[in-house]
Amino acid sequence: MRGGISVALVLSLPTGDERDLLMTVTYAVVLFSLLVQGLTVGRLARRLAT
Template sequence: MVVMLGRAVAVSPCCMLFSRSSLQIEVRHQHILFWGGLRGALALALAMGLPPGLPRREEIITVCFAVVAFSIFVQGATMTPLLRRLGVV
């Protein structure tokens, strides 16, 4: 949930920057940017690259893996229905 909130906080202000220009991002595309923020290999590689003696290293890797798994299995699997519902596909 915190990851999704962070994604919303990242996407919304960026889209607002372009709201009065020719580069304006449609609301439906903003939803796609929010939901389609698939996370993966880079985050997991960074977590696994932490020094072995680092306190709570295993917990960091576990949480990172959970976020990546949710992103791939839930967000990835529901991206096509979202695109259809928004009329993009």
């Protein structure tokens, strides 16, 4: 669900080169945030557990 609103907003734009660029950037940012948060949540949980 993360990033769903951002993707939906980009999809609502009229078709064109700007939309394609924004779609690529949006997907990259959403993927980056998922990877960074997914890879760091384990470390954070271990740190808080001790």
